[in-house]
Every structure is written in structure tokens, then in C-alpha cells.
Amino acid sequence: MRQRNTLSNDLTIVIVERDKERALSIVDSLLETGDHKIHVLAEESGLSRSIARLQPDVVLIDVANPSRDTIEQLATAASPLERPVAFFVDHSDAQMTKSAIEAGVSAYVVDGLHTDRIKPVMDAAIARFQMFQRMRAELETTKRALEERKVIDRAKGLLMKARGISEEEAYALLRKTAMGQGKRVADVASALVTTADLLS
Amino acid sequence: MSLQLVKAGYIPLVDAAPLIVAKELGFAEEEGLSLALEAAPSWSTLRDLLAFGQIQAAHMLSPVPVASALGLLAGLPRLNALMVTSANGNVFGLSSDMTKRLLDAGFGFDLHDAKVAGQAIATLPRPLRIGVPFALSMHAELVTMWLTHLGLTTGQDFHIQAVPPPLMTAAIERRELDGFCVGEPWGSITVERAAGSLVLPTAAIWSSAPEKVLAVRESWAEENDETVSGLMRAVWRACCWLSDEKNLTMAAEVLSTGAYLGINSEVIDRALSGRFIINSTGDMRRVENFLRFEGNGVCFPWLSQGRWIAERLSQRYGLPETADLAAASQVFRTDLYRKHLFPIGAEMPLRSSKIEGALTQPTEVSTVSGSMILGRDRFFNDEIFDPSAE
Numbered sequence: 001m002r003q004r005n006t007l008s009n010d011l012t013i014v015i016v017e018r019d020k021e022r023a024l025s026i027v028d029s030l031l032e033t034g035d036h037k038i039h040v041l042a043e044e045s046g047l048s049r050s051i052a053r054l055q056p057d058v059v060l061i062d063v064a065n066p067s068r069d070t071i072e073q074l075a076t077a078a079s080p081l082e083r084p085v086a087f088f089v090d091h092s093d094a095q096m097t098k099s100a101i102e103a104g105v106s107a108y109v110v111d112g113l114h115t116d117r118i119k120p121v122m123d124a125a126i127a128r129f130q131m132f133q134r135m136r137a138e139l140e141t142t143k144r145a146l147e148e149r150k151v152i153d154r155a156k157g158l159l160m161k162a163r164g165i166s167e168e169e170a171y172a173l174l175r176k177t178a179m180g181q182g183k184r185v186a187d188v189a190s191a192l193v194t195t196a197d198l199l200s
Numbered sequence: 201m202s203l204q205l206v207k208a209g210y211i212p213l214v215d216a217a218p219l220i221v222a223k224e225l226g227f228a229e230e231e232g233l234s235l236a237l238e239a240a241p242s243w244s245t246l247r248d249l250l251a252f253g254q255i256q257a258a259h260m261l262s263p264v265p266v267a268s269a270l271g272l273l274a275g276l277p278r279l280n281a282l283m284v285t286s287a288n289g290n291v292f293g294l295s296s297d298m299t300k301r302l303l304d305a306g307f308g309f310d311l312h313d314a315k316v317a318g319q320a321i322a323t324l325p326r327p328l329r330i331g332v333p334f335a336l337s338m339h340a341e342l343v344t345m346w347l348t349h350l351g352l353t354t355g356q357d358f359h360i361q362a363v364p365p366p367l368m369t370a371a372i373e374r375r376e377l378d379g380f381c382v383g384e385p386w387g388s389i390t391v392e393r394a395a396g397s398l399v400l401p402t403a404a405i406w407s408s409a410p411e412k413v414l415a416v417r418e419s420w421a422e423e424n425d426e427t428v429s430g431l432m433r434a435v436w437r438a439c440c441w442l443s444d445e446k447n448l449t450m451a452a453e454v455l456s457t458g459a460y461l462g463i464n465s466e467v468i469d470r471a472l473s474g475r476f477i478i479n480s481t482g483d484m485r486r487v488e489n490f491l492r493f494e495g496n497g498v499c500f501p502w503l504s505q506g507r508w509i510a511e512r513l514s515q516r517y518g519l520p521e522t523a524d525l526a527a528a529s530q531v532f533r534t535d536l537y538r539k540h541l542f543p544i545g546a547e548m549p550l551r552s553s554k555i556e557g558a559l560t561q562p563t564e565v566s567t568v569s570g571s572m573i574l575g576r577d578r579f580f581n582d583e584i585f586d587p588s589a590e
Contacts, residue, residue, distance in 0.1 A: 064241045069335075
């Protein structure tokens with residue numbers, strides 16, 4: 001069995017995330033890498049103060065979160081008077097940082113923390129954020145498919161009414177037109193719906 | 201002819217106009233470039249996208265490339281400023297509470313005199329909490345310079361805090377900030393939401409402060425000379441277009457669309473025309489040269505301006521005396537500016553460095569091909585910055 005020195009492996013981690021479900025999901029994945037003490041901050045209000053109070057080893061934040069610039073200041077604060085925690089942006093492992101940014105997460109690590117200790121946490125966070133990205137992409141695809149479906153149904157309805165044809169015939173006509181013009185059925189349907197809206 | 205794709209990032213601000221105009225008015229296409237623009241959620245993310253190569257160019261705060269050369273960006277690659285894309289364009293403002301105090305004290309809100317405004321601000325309860333968009337910014341440099349000169353100590357009498365502009369108004373409403381320094385449209389949006397008032401354009405602190413630059417990775421600039429040339433020409437032409445007053449209404453319309461700033465064009469027009477509504481009572485002020493894109497040497501990436509930034513960063517961050525500030529100022533690429541923009545008619549000053557703060561009025565100087573007018577260049581405290589003086 002693998003021996004783990006809990007004292008050296010456990011980190012205090014702050015996750016800045018508004019979405020509760022996402023936050024919990026990140027917490028779960030990080031806990032698989034050690035008995036970390038994890039705090040979730042959902043509010044932008046007083047972010048620097050909260051982080052200063054919690055004295056974390058690592059702060060994780062979505063790269064799309066504008067509050068990154070607030071946390072960035074903890075890493076680049078000019079004078080010791082303004083610097084509650086000595087953070088740095090962890091660019092020591094360029095490949096890891098690049099993967100993290102691509103996955104959509106950025107990490108701020110307390111000065112002096114060894115790369116070996118941060119790596120498992122980062123790997124877990126990166127994997128989880130990649131999953132979020134996939135989920136978001138899937139959600140968007142599904143949403144678009146549903147919207148296209150709705151437009152095609154409306155276009156079919158318009159054709160059925162205007163030409164007195166059946167639903168199947170209407171769809172066949174849309175498809176034939178699309179093929180003839182080298183377009184997608186959804187695009188032809190959308191053009192028809194827009195035109196009908198303009199004429200009505 | 202197939203177009204060369206260039207991905208460029210920006211923060212949705214009025215001074216992102218040069219990149220947006222370069223794309224929307226076809227200046228990029230004329231240079232054989234297909235400019236794909238991507239709005240970034242924060243300056244740190246924009247910097248990282250650029251540093252890690254997801255984008256090739258960015259609308260960037262002028263101190264960021266200098267900071268990259270001074271080693272302040274923790275291992276990120278060197279960034280270059282190909283040209284300055286705007287001078288000034290930020291505004292300092294105060295929360296409603298602080299505004300009321302100044303009104304009661306008879307302060308006139310002339311939006312012009314930085315000394316008078318600074319002395320009034322020095323009477324407010326300390327420490328003042330002042331929001332800026334990003335730690336490495338002209339906002340932070342100019343506010344620090346201004347208040348320090350008036351006898352206030354940073355970290356003691358005032359704190360500079362980085363707050364994303366879209367969250368700034370809310371932070372003021374929650375009374376977490378007393379003052380703010382932001383690029384437009386965020387000052388005007390704060391006024392629109394009745395959370396605060398405008399007190400001073402940063403142009404009143406330094407009348408020709410380089411605000412945003414066209415930034416690229418130094419290694420990318422070296423390997424893509426032709427694309428760099430096309431990009432610089434397109435953006436410079438956009439800057440020239442933007443400096444023609446009759447184009448400003450159209451510029452405001454282009455910027456206001458949902459794809460870019462997504463706000464009322466009337467609010468954008470305030471920064472472009474320099475006609476501001478400064479408080480929720482609707483008082484108006486006219487600010488000359490609030491934001492400038494080209495003309496009078498604005499776009500030229502003066503080594504002396506890079507050096508000024510390097511000196512300020514060195515002081516604020518307590519860099520060792522061995523830090524090579526002259527080398528850091530070289531990220532302002534006057535060489536590329538001369539090489540790529542002289543052939544299309546940009547005026548080239550004889551020297552790449554000048555004494556900053558020395559022009560009380562627009563002044564004619566010799567150039568490679570004739571002469572040009574340099575705009576008024578003054579610091580509020582009459583400071584002179586001579587980069588050749590060691």
C-alpha cells in the first residue's frame with residue numbers, strides 16, 4: 001500500500017467559483033489527491049481580504065472569471081504593505097500552465113511551494129475543467145440542435161400551409177432545396193422563416 | 201487571394217477601437233489579413249492567451265510588455281509593444297459619499313486641474329480605497345504618482361486595488377471603494393448608475409501618457425515579419441481614421457454593437473468627443489484631448505515612454521539597482537515602427553527618445569521627411585523626465 005505523509009501532502013486550497021455545483025465537483029476531484037482543506041469563495045466582494053484571511057497554499061480560479069485580475073494583484077502587489085499573501089503565478093512548469101489555461105483554470109501558488117506538491121492538485125483541477133469544457137460544448141451542441149429543430153418545424157408548417165402539402169413532402173422540399181444550394185436544411189429553413197416573418 | 205488569419209484579443213473598452221476598426225472597416229483585409237477578434241474576460245487572461253500563443257496580438261496595457269522585460273511576469277515570455285494605439289482615455293472618480301464631502305467643501309469638479317483635485321482628495325478620510333482594473337497599468341502608475349506627490353503614502357494613506365471594471369460600480373455601491381480610475385465606458389457607466397462622479401481625466405496628470413499598445417510575443421514578431429507589417433499598417437490606418445473627428449459617430453456605432461461593447465453609442469460617444477456627464481445630477485464638462493488615437497506622434501512607441509514606465513515599475517516593485525531599465529524600454533519597438541510605417545506615410549521623428557513632460561504647447565519638430573507637430577506634453581507637477589540623465 002502506498003504510504004502517504006498526510007502532513008506534507010495536505011494543502012489549503014481556495015476555489016473562487018460562483019456556481020455551487022461546479023465548485024463541489026472541483027472539491028471532490030481535489031479531495032481525491034489528498035486531505036486538503038478546501039474553501040470555496042462565491043462572492044467577488046472582499047475577495048482579497050478573504051484570501052488573506054484564509055492563507056491558502058493554492059488559489060484556483062476559472063480563467064473566464066474577471067476577478068482573476070483581483071487575485072493577480074496578490075501575486076504582483078507592489079509594496080509589502082499591500083501584500084497580504086506572497087503569491088506567485090506558477091509558471092515554473094510552462095507545459096502545466098499552458099494545459100491549465102487551455103482547460104480554463106488558472107492557479108496562484110504561495111511562494112516556496114514545491115512543484116511536486118502542486119502537481120497532483122493541478123492535474124486533478126485540469127481534468128475537471130476539461131470535463132466542464134466538454135459539458136459546455138455538448139450543451140451548446142444540444143441547444144443548437146433543438147433550436148434548429150424548432151426552425152425546421154416552423155418552415156415545414158409554412159410550406160404545408162402555403163402549398164397544401166403533407167409534412168413529409170414539406171421536409172423533402174426543404175431537403176431538395178438545401179442540396180441544390182449546397183446548404184444545410186436548417187439554414188434554408190431559417191431563411192424561409194425570416195422571409196415569412198418579413199412578409200407577414 | 202487567401203487571407204492570413206491573425207487572432208487578436210481585446211478587452212471591451214472604448215480604446216479597443218483601433219483593432220475593432222481595423223477589422224470592421226476593412227483595413228486588415230486590405231493588408232491581406234483576416235483579423236479574428238476575441239474579447240477577453242480579464243487583463244491577466246488576455247496576457248496569458250498572448251503569452252501561450254492562443255492569440256498572436258493583443259490590445260494591451262502599456263506597462264505589461266515592459267513588466268515582461270523586467271521579469272515581473274513570473275517566467276512568461278517577453279512581450280513587445282509594436283506601437284501605441286491610444287494616449288490617455290482614463291478617468292478618476294469618487295463614490296457618492298466622497299463626492300458629497302467634496303461638494304460640501306465647495307470643490308468645483310472642473311475636470312481639469314490635477315493639483316486642485318488632488319488637494320481636495322487629500323482632505324478625505326484615509327486610507328482611501330481606490331479601484332483600478334489591473335496592477336500593471338497606467339491607471340495604477342498615474343494615480344500613485346499623483347497622490348504621492350500630494351503627500352499621501354501608498355499602502356498607508358491610500359490603497360490601490362485591482363477590481364474588474366464590470367464589478368467596479370457594484371464595489372462602489374457596497375462602499376468597498378472610495379475612488380476609482382478606469383477606462384471608458386466604465387467611468388460613464390458608474391455615473392449612469394448614480395454610484396459616483398467623475399473628478400479628473402488622467403490626461404490632466406500626464407497629458408501624453410501612452411495608454412494601450414499593440415502587443416505581440418517578441419519571438420512571434422521575429423518570425424513573422426510580413427504579418428507584423430500588415431498588422432501594424434492596418435492598426436495604424438485605423439488609428440488615423442479614428443483621429444478624424446467626422447468618423448467618431450460611426451466609430452461609436454461600430455463599438456456599441458453587441459459583438460463589441462454592447463452598450464448605448466451615446467455613452468461611448470462621451471469618451472470619443474470629450475463631452476462628459478460627470479454626476480447623477482447631469483452636470484456636463486468638456487475635456488480636451490481626453491483620448492487620442494493618432495496625430496502628434498501618439499502612435500510612435502517612444503523609448504522614453506517605455507523608460508518612464510520601467511522607472512515607475514522599478515520604484516513601485518523595489519527592483520534591484522542592477523535591473524536594466526534601458527533594455528526593458530526596448531520592448532517599445534521603434535525599429536519596427538520605423539521600418540513598417542514609414543513607407544505608408546507615418547511621420548518619423550529623428551530620434552526615438554524625447555524628454556517627457558517638456559512641451560507646454562503643441563510644437564513642431566523635424567522628422568525624417570519634413571516636420572511634424574508633437575502634442576502638448578506636461579506632467580501635472582511640471583516634472584521633466586529626461587531618459588538620458590542617469
